[in-house]
Amino acid sequence: MFTGIVEELGEVTAVENLDDACRFRLRGPVVTADAKHGDSIAVNGVCLTVVDHEGDEFTADVMAETLKRSSLGALSVGSRVNLERPTAVGARLGGHIVQGHVDGTGTVLERTPSEHWEIVKISLPADLARYVVEKGSITVDGISLTVVEAGPEHFTVSLIPTTLALTTLGIKQPGDPVNLEVDVIAKYVERLLGTRGAAQ
Template sequence: MFTGIVEELGEVTAVEKLGDASRFRLRGPVVTEGARHGDSIAVNGVCLTVVDLGGHEFTADVMAETLNRSSLGALTTGSRVNLERPMALGGRLGGHIVQGHVDGTGRVLERTPSEHWEIVKVSLPEALSRYVVEKGSITVDGVSLTVVDAGADFFTISLIPTTLALTTLGFKQPGDPVNLEVDVLAKYVERMLGPNAAAQHREPSA
């Protein structure tokens, strides 16, 4: 379980293609401190398992399902990535409940800078739009953020200087893909409302 509070901006140091999978080597001095084989580390919001460790770097295997559902398949040597270790039991929940299970990808549509912050508009897959609401929570590339505006196929977020400086969202440009994880509480509520809840949302009333 994660909180969406990025601990450091890491770097991909190697990518090995393994047919229907890839093995990434990533550098992250903060997240590798005290890490062990089998631990979890979120990479751009995707929960990955540590395979090997050494020299402030760790390796992780990424299967086809994850490559297809997330933007990790676009990473190359030198790519910068957001890194976060799991929340410690009893720790502060600084963001919101993040599982590290990417629901889909969006693309940066627009960036509107202002004096002290920046508004970023991101495309939203139709299947996820019902889970995104104004002032609700969403995870973008592993960063816990508050939705400013929610449309049928987009949402906007406001990025403060710290987020711009310390995460990948500071240099993502229009057209760049981002990983999206919606608030899991919204999905549980939909499930508890019954099997017709999602269908009623998708189908226009007669």
């Protein structure tokens, strides 16, 4: 489990395209400090397994299903990525509960800067709109954010200078894809209420 508090801005150093998968090598001195084979690291919000690591780099395999459901297929050598290790039991939950299971992708639509923050408008797949509410939580490229405005086809988030400086949302431009993970609690509530209704 993750919390959506990005630990560092990493970089893709190699991409190996396989028949039905892709192998990435990524640089991240912070997340590799205690990494070992089999560990999980979230890359732009996608939970990946460490295959190998050497120095400040690690490799991870991404299967076709993940490439299809996320924006990882658009990464290339030099791409910057958000990196986060799983939260430790007993640690502070600084963001919200994040599984690293991407629900879909959106696209940056607009950026509206102001003196101390920036509003970013992101498209929202129709099947995810019911899970996104004003002042609720959403994960964008692995970043735990609070929804400012929730519409049927888009939502907005307000980014503070720290988020702009230390994550990919500081450099994403209109037209760029982003990974989205909605609040898992909302999905469980929906399923439970649906099951109860069906049983009556």
